[in-house]
């Protein structure tokens with residue numbers, strides 16, 4: 315069963331006192347939020363959470379799908395890792411900046427600045443879309459790292475990509491191709507909206523490069539339909555992506571991007 319409303323650790327965290335008082339027997343409010351999502355804690359275990367808020371959040375929690383606890387467990391792991399990260403090294407290695415306190419990482423995603431603190435809390439000038447959270451934290455915590463190479467590879471060439479390529483085709487490339495067919499101006503608009511870059515060295519009607527994260531360059535190549543020839547759309551990745559993000563996070567990121575583009579198309583054309 316899918317949900318209408320996805321509840322994330324951050325949504326719960328925002329309702330908490332954020333005092334890290336530990337009365338719930340966990341080290342921080344964020345750990346508590348992740349544990350609630352994962353089903354290891356109940357909202358009632360935070361003594362400072364008002365009854366009205368508990369009822370409100372409980373309604374959303376009851377609608378959650380069975381897949382989400384796995385996601386929550388993954389998030390909880392990421393939050394633990396973030397605490398121990400060497401922010402200075404991560405900033406240097408992964409194309410981020412450190413604020414003056416040295417405790418907040420600033421990262422540019424599609425032209426927008428996201429800030430991440432030690433608790434793994436994300437803040438941004440724009441609305442934080444739930445699907446960005448896990449891939450972004452994962453990008454910061456990923457154990458290996460490589461600089462951008464300038465060599466493009468297909469999704470199936472990404473480490474582990476063969477197992478995910480079917481899903482990637484049906485949830486990412488295919489819907490984006492249909493969108494571009496229906497709204498020929500969309501891809502050019504995406505370049506403007508998300509600080510992308512149009513590139514000309516590819517055999518495509520339009521080719522653009524986006525940076526969902528600093529060292530995750532994504533290339534979208536689109537060929538419009540021509541007579542009997544159908545349209546074609548392929549998404550490529552710099553080969554460094556294999557070392558900078560797990561294939562599952564890469565898939566989540568791209569599927570989320572396509573969903574966001576779909577919303578833009580519905581609202582603007």
Ligand code: SF4
Nearest residue numbers: 334335336338343360
């Ligand atoms: S008891 Fe509530 S306020 Fe205190 S740390 Fe736990 S979640 Fe935060």
